[in-house]
Amino acid sequence: MQRRAFLMMGAALLAAACAPAPYNEAPALGPDGKPLPKVYRISANDTGRIEYSVLDSVNALRQARGVAPLQLNAQLNAAAATHSRDMSVQNRPWHFGSDGSSPIDRVQRVGYTGRLVGENISETYETETETLAAWMEDPATRDVILDAAARDLGIAWFQEPNGKIWWTLVTGVPSASSIPGAQQIALGQ
Numbered sequence: 001m002q003r004r005a006f007l008m009m010g011a012a013l014l015a016a017a018c019a020p021a022p023y024n025e026a027p028a029l030g031p032d033g034k035p036l037p038k039v040y041r042i043s044a045n046d047t048g049r050i051e052y053s054v055l056d057s058v059n060a061l062r063q064a065r066g067v068a069p070l071q072l073n074a075q076l077n078a079a080a081a082t083h084s085r086d087m088s089v090q091n092r093p094w095h096f097g098s099d100g101s102s103p104i105d106r107v108q109r110v111g112y113t114g115r116l117v118g119e120n121i122s123e124t125y126e127t128e129t130e131t132l133a134a135w136m137e138d139p140a141t142r143d144v145i146l147d148a149a150a151r152d153l154g155i156a157w158f159q160e161p162n163g164k165i166w167w168t169l170v171t172g173v174p175s176a177s178s179i180p181g182a183q184q185i186a187l188g189q
Contacts, residue, residue: 039163040127050128051077054155054169057132058145067148070171075112076154080168082106083121084158087166093123107172114152114174118144122167128157131167149173 027035042050051072059069083106086097095103103119120141122131135141144150150171158166 040125040165041163042157042159042165050157051155054128054132055153057129058153061136062146065146067146068151070150070153073112073152073154073172073174075110076107076152076170076172077156078110078154079103079106079112080119080154080156080170081158082110083119084156084166084168087121087123087168088158088160088164093121093166095119095121103170107170112152112172114172117147117150117171117173119171120144120167120169122165124165124167125163126165128155128167131165135169144169144171147171 030036055070055072062069083097083103087093090098097106101109104116107114107116120135122134124131124134126134132145135145151174152172154168154170154172156168160166
């Protein structure tokens with residue numbers, strides 16, 4: 001009899017633990033009276049989803065302006081990833097590396113033979129979509145995204161254990177030698 005009561009009590013506790021939170025539970029509010037933001041966690045499995053989400057969003061914005069689409073470039077992704085991690089180490093969002101490197105230096109180091117168009121950076125707890133929206137609100141960072149000369153895109157981030165995300169977006173123009181058939185066209189062949 002005790003065994004049955006023990007099993008019933010265990011089942012009841014298990015069922016209670018699985019029940020949804022009450023509907024009247026209000027979100028935690030900050031001093032300004034607004035709901036506190038939730039930490040946006042990025043897992044290793046999110047890399048491709050985020051890269052292509054940003055690419056699709058950027059290309060939709062470019063299409064609306066009548067500008068040619070961009071394509072992801074692994075070398076620019078690598079330059080962006082290096083800088084995102086380095087900004088975290090320096091604990092400041094700026095365009096220079098801890099070794100004094102510039103965005104041009106970083107894209108050259110990863111073997112990108114094209115021309116750098118620009119680099120956007122951000123220190124935030126926001127998603128990639130919110131970060132892109134913030135970049136579009138500022139004329140200087142919007143110009144990097146919408147520059148008609150750009151054809152390549154690199155996007156990367158580094159997330160600290162506390163949830164802070166360091167975003168870097170890089171755009172570039174591929175060199176003529178990296179475009180199949182471009183030399184023949186350029187030489188009139």
